Amino acid sequence: MPLPKTLRLILGDQLDELHSWFKTPDKNVTYVMMEIRQETDYVKHHIQKVAAFFAAMRAFSARLSELGHNVIYLRLDDRQNLQTIPANLQHLVATKKFDRVEYLLPDEYRLDEQLKNLAKKLQVDVTAVDTEHFMTERQALKDFFAGKKRYLMESFYRSRRKRHNILMEKDKPFGGQWNYDQQNRQAYDRQVAIPKPLLFNNDVSDICRIIQKTGVQTFGEIEPSKLIWPTTRAQSLKLLNAFVKSGLPAFGTYQDAMTADNWYLFHSRLSFALNTKMLRPLEVIQVALKAWEQKKSPIEIQQIEGFVRQILGWREYMRGIYWALMPDLESMNYFNHDRALPDFYWTGETHMRCLRLAVGQSLRYAYAHHIQRLMVTGNFALLAGVHPAAVDAWYLGIYIDAIQWVELPNTRAMSQFADGGLVATKPYISSAKYIRSMSDYCETCDYDWKKRHGDMACPFNSLYWDFYSRHHRRLGKNARVAMMYRVWDRMNRDEKKRVLAQANAYLKDLNHL
Numbered sequence: 001m002p003l004p005k006t007l008r009l010i011l012g013d014q015l016d017e018l019h020s021w022f023k024t025p026d027k028n029v030t031y032v033m034m035e036i037r038q039e040t041d042y043v044k045h046h047i048q049k050v051a052a053f054f055a056a057m058r059a060f061s062a063r064l065s066e067l068g069h070n071v072i073y074l075r076l077d078d079r080q081n082l083q084t085i086p087a088n089l090q091h092l093v094a095t096k097k098f099d100r101v102e103y104l105l106p107d108e109y110r111l112d113e114q115l116k117n118l119a120k121k122l123q124v125d126v127t128a129v130d131t132e133h134f135m136t137e138r139q140a141l142k143d144f145f146a147g148k149k150r151y152l153m154e155s156f157y158r159s160r161r162k163r164h165n166i167l168m169e170k171d172k173p174f175g176g177q178w179n180y181d182q183q184n185r186q187a188y189d190r191q192v193a194i195p196k197p198l199l200f201n202n203d204v205s206d207i208c209r210i211i212q213k214t215g216v217q218t219f220g221e222i223e224p225s226k227l228i229w230p231t232t233r234a235q236s237l238k239l240l241n242a243f244v245k246s247g248l249p250a251f252g253t254y255q256d257a258m259t260a261d262n263w264y265l266f267h268s269r270l271s272f273a274l275n276t277k278m279l280r281p282l283e284v285i286q287v288a289l290k291a292w293e294q295k296k297s298p299i300e301i302q303q304i305e306g307f308v309r310q311i312l313g314w315r316e317y318m319r320g321i322y323w324a325l326m327p328d329l330e331s332m333n334y335f336n337h338d339r340a341l342p343d344f345y346w347t348g349e350t351h352m353r354c355l356r357l358a359v360g361q362s363l364r365y366a367y368a369h370h371i372q373r374l375m376v377t378g379n380f381a382l383l384a385g386v387h388p389a390a391v392d393a394w395y396l397g398i399y400i401d402a403i404q405w406v407e408l409p410n411t412r413a414m415s416q417f418a419d420g421g422l423v424a425t426k427p428y429i430s431s432a433k434y435i436r437s438m439s440d441y442c443e444t445c446d447y448d449w450k451k452r453h454g455d456m457a458c459p460f461n462s463l464y465w466d467f468y469s470r471h472h473r474r475l476g477k478n479a480r481v482a483m484m485y486r487v488w489d490r491m492n493r494d495e496k497k498r499v500l501a502q503a504n505a506y507l508k509d510l511n512h513l
């Protein structure tokens with residue numbers, strides 16, 4: 001009897017050549033990868049994001065063929081490409097007579113549901129297989145916090161440190177402290193030179209031509225002959241090693257800093273390599289730990305702990321939040337915000353220098369670092385009362401690393417507080433004071449960071465107080481913001497009136513700020 005023929009689906013963010021699937025080529029197994037409209041069109045993406053995904057997928061398919069595997073690769077403009085996963089799989093099973101279908105568990109709820117539904121329809125056996133990528137099981141966070149009101153990252157993170165024995169001395173945290181957050185909040189003081197970035201020159205001209213020819217709608221800038229993002233595991237490893245050598249020694253210290261002179265500071269820019277699974281989180285942590293242990297470069301505990309916390313803590317935590325709260329998370333809107341996203345999120349054209357720079361670099365590189373996302377673009381959208389769905393669509397489209405499992409909990413829950421505080425204990429908002437203390441944006445801004453109202457008063461200031469004032473019913477009892485309400489209550493009546501009138505005028509004319 002002939003052996004059963006198996007078709008294995010690999011999604012665009014499942015490019016892990018270390019996965020056990022690929023250990024030995026098997027002539028009865030065929031892999032399928034597809035560039036499809038289903039994925040290019042569910043939101044409007046940055047051109048670099050679409051090009052980088054397709055380039056990485058093409059490189060991965062070539063790598064599998066080189067290793068002796070059978071691969072079917074459907075390009076976006078292939079005539080036989082039916083443009084959705086179900087249509088392509090059904091067609092392949094029927095025409096090429098596969099007896100079985102296997103797929104790697106998707107990280108997105110949308111795809112998970114789609115594949116589960118498809119499995120019921122296909123006339124052959126369908127099996128889902130673990131991606132072997134994450135360090136925590138999908139449902140682990142939900143179990144960990146069962147019965148709790150809040151899902152605190154810190155307790156989850158500590159449990160991960162213990163479980164994986166990372167930065168531990170027996171059962172105690174290395175150095176005596178679980179985190180060095182207090183030492184991770186320095187503005188950029190120019191004491192350490194920002195490393196030169198390792199940028200790749202991947203030629204994606206062919207992909208850009210196809211994107212244009214097929215009418216896929218994208219936005220943002222690209223130099224087609226020089227895509228800066230890694231598209232192979234080898235490039236991803238190079239980026240990792242470059243970061244460990246030159247970024248990690250100052251990573252923790254300047255983690256929250258922002259400067260007009262530079263778009264990445266000491267950040268790793270590894271999120272695309274990680275989210276496409278070209279790199280595994282554990283190996284990234286191990287490479288960083290090894291450099292720290294070998295003391296090849298002066299990496300202190302607050303730098304390495306800060307980095308480990310991002311990957312072992314925040315990244316695994318956000319994935320757990322996603323699976324704990326989906327599908328409800330997608331429609332949460334605690335403050336009932338309903339404004340449209342201001343036009344300058346798509347153009348960068350605003351007098352607010354912080355937003356002009358953060359949006360401008362996002363359009364240029366499909367990248368902004370965490371504090372720009374949280375405390376500039378996210379902060380402003382929340383203060384302005386933008387509908388979280390519009391905020392989500394923007395984040396999901398613009399960033400090179402944006403995949404819903406990580407974008408949604410970061411945007412809707414952490415940044416927009418639309419979950420009502422399951423993730424964050426208080427809304428991440430600030431007036432100009434915070435932005436000024438963490439950046440050099442305010443000094444030459446058209447707006448005056450010191451003014452709450454009047455000519456060219458910084459919009460963050462009046463909108464900040466207006467936010468607290470209009471959400472008193474929802475936030476008034478939150479102990480974490482009690483101090484702000486005391487300050488607001490003590491402000492004299494005329495001042496309050498002027499601040500609210502200023503906010504009102506700005507809210508009426510968001511597109512012209």
Ligand SMILES: Cc1cc2nc3c(=O)[nH]c(=O)nc-3n(C[C@H](O)[C@H](O)[C@H](O)COP(=O)(O)OP(=O)(O)OC[C@H]3O[C@@H](n4cnc5c(N)ncnc54)[C@H](O)[C@@H]3O)c2cc1C
Nearest residue numbers: 267268269270271310314315370373374401402407410415
């Ligand atoms: C509103 C908002 C939206 C975001 N959307 C995304 C997104 O779509 N995709 C995404 O990968 N990250 C997202 N983040 C988290 C974070 O901003 C990015 O992971 C980070 O900026 C990527 O740059 P980097 O690789 O240089 O990170 P580094 O600062 O060098 O950090 C190292 C790694 O830690 C991980 N990490 C750090 N913070 C987080 C976090 N909060 N959640 C998950 N992983 C984290 C990332 O994998 C990152 O590559 C978002 C944050 C906010 C506030």
Ligand code: SF4
Nearest residue numbers: 352354442445449458
């Ligand atoms: S003054 Fe206000 S708008 Fe201008 S950069 Fe500072 S925070 Fe942003």
